Amino acid sequence: MKKVGFIGLGIMGSHMAANLAKAGYEVWAYDIVPAAVEKAAANGCKGCASIQEVAENNDVIITMLPNSPHVKAVVLGAGGVLEFAKKDTLVVDMSSIAPAASAEMQKACAEKGVRMIDAPVSGGEPKAADGTLAIMVGGEEKDFEQAKEYFDVMGSSAVLVGPIGSGNTCKLTNQIIVAVNIAALAEGLMLAERAGADPEKVFNAIKGGLAGSTVMNAKAPMMLDGNFKPGFKIDLHIKDLGNALDTGYGTGTPLPLTAEVMQMMQVLKADGMGQNDHSGLLKYYEKLTGSEVRR
Numbered sequence: 001m002k003k004v005g006f007i008g009l010g011i012m013g014s015h016m017a018a019n020l021a022k023a024g025y026e027v028w029a030y031d032i033v034p035a036a037v038e039k040a041a042a043n044g045c046k047g048c049a050s051i052q053e054v055a056e057n058n059d060v061i062i063t064m065l066p067n068s069p070h071v072k073a074v075v076l077g078a079g080g081v082l083e084f085a086k087k088d089t090l091v092v093d094m095s096s097i098a099p100a101a102s103a104e105m106q107k108a109c110a111e112k113g114v115r116m117i118d119a120p121v122s123g124g125e126p127k128a129a130d131g132t133l134a135i136m137v138g139g140e141e142k143d144f145e146q147a148k149e150y151f152d153v154m155g156s157s158a159v160l161v162g163p164i165g166s167g168n169t170c171k172l173t174n175q176i177i178v179a180v181n182i183a184a185l186a187e188g189l190m191l192a193e194r195a196g197a198d199p200e201k202v203f204n205a206i207k208g209g210l211a212g213s214t215v216m217n218a219k220a221p222m223m224l225d226g227n228f229k230p231g232f233k234i235d236l237h238i239k240d241l242g243n244a245l246d247t248g249y250g251t252g253t254p255l256p257l258t259a260e261v262m263q264m265m266q267v268l269k270a271d272g273m274g275q276n277d278h279s280g281l282l283k284y285y286e287k288l289t290g291s292e293v294r295r
């Protein structure tokens with residue numbers, strides 16, 4: 001049976017590891033939270049007690065962790081992957097992190113003869129569960145080709161975007177476009193409401209035109225219902241926009257719209273709404289105006 005290591009068994013990683021096990025791989029699974037390892041074992045994975053156990057026994061190791069510091073700790077830290085990995089191991093980091101962190105880790109890995117690619121995903125928990133994630137990859141072509149069999153199990157598309165870090169650059173691009181779109185949608189619907197037009201009728205009138213989008217179709221109904229159950233949490237989007245802004249500073253790229261939406265999200269977080277869906281950006285406008293946009 002073909003083996004693969006998997007570190008980080010949270011909302012996304014638990015499903016991805018389970019899908020690999022279902023596809024016939026022996027998945028050596030580890031998380032810092034023992035209950036997550038137990039759940040993975042119940043889903044057909046081989047529960048591991050340490051990163052060492054995963055790294056010593058696998059030639060391919062997938063990581064799915066919250067942010068750059070967590071991946072650095074797992075890959076470069078004491079007791080981490082690089083301490084125990086065999087030469088020529090391939091580390092496939094599927095977390096959404098800063099592109100510069102991916103490049104830094106790949107360099108450290110290369111010094112020890114270990115290969116690394118970044119492969120963040122889009123699609124959220126439902127697509128992690130049914131194995132239809134969109135996977136954005138940065139790294140060497142031959143490493144991408146080697147990882148493709150795993151991507152085929154976890155996702156419905158995997159695109160090699162460019163060198164190491166490019167997968168995360170692609171993901172940040174996606175996150176900027178989504179965040180700014182949601183804010184524009186909230187702003188527009190609030191104007192409709194306050195100017196006396198029915199926001200639901202406005203949505204129906206414009207969704208087929210140039211302003212129409214996947215974001216509009218997914219998020220306008222949530223806004224009109226006042227349903228801000230995640231979905232994708234404001235806290236996670238703040239993490240991604242933070243990485244986008246850092247990347248902007250690092251490359252001398254102005255990101256005025258990203259910075260503005262980041263401030264809106266920070267207001268909502270300070271107001272206790274960090275766990276809401278990002279369609280909750282509407283609440284920012286409701287706070288500003290005292291008006292509510294509802295069906």
Ligand SMILES: NC(=O)c1ccc[n+]([C@@H]2O[C@H](COP(=O)([O-])OP(=O)(O)OC[C@H]3O[C@@H](n4cnc5c(N)ncnc54)[C@H](O)[C@@H]3O)[C@@H](O)[C@H]2O)c1
Pocket residue numbers: 007008009010011012013030031032033036064065066067070073074094095096097121122123124125231232236
């Ligand atoms: N949730 C989503 O909808 C979604 C969608 C697309 C991308 N993502 C991205 O995927 C990544 C993972 O997201 P998630 O929702 O699964 O997060 P999560 O917080 O549910 O899972 C992360 C897991 O990593 C584990 N972990 C943290 N530090 C560790 C360490 N040192 N060693 C071992 N395990 C450790 C945690 O215990 C947790 O189980 C994030 O970068 C996120 O931005 C999430």
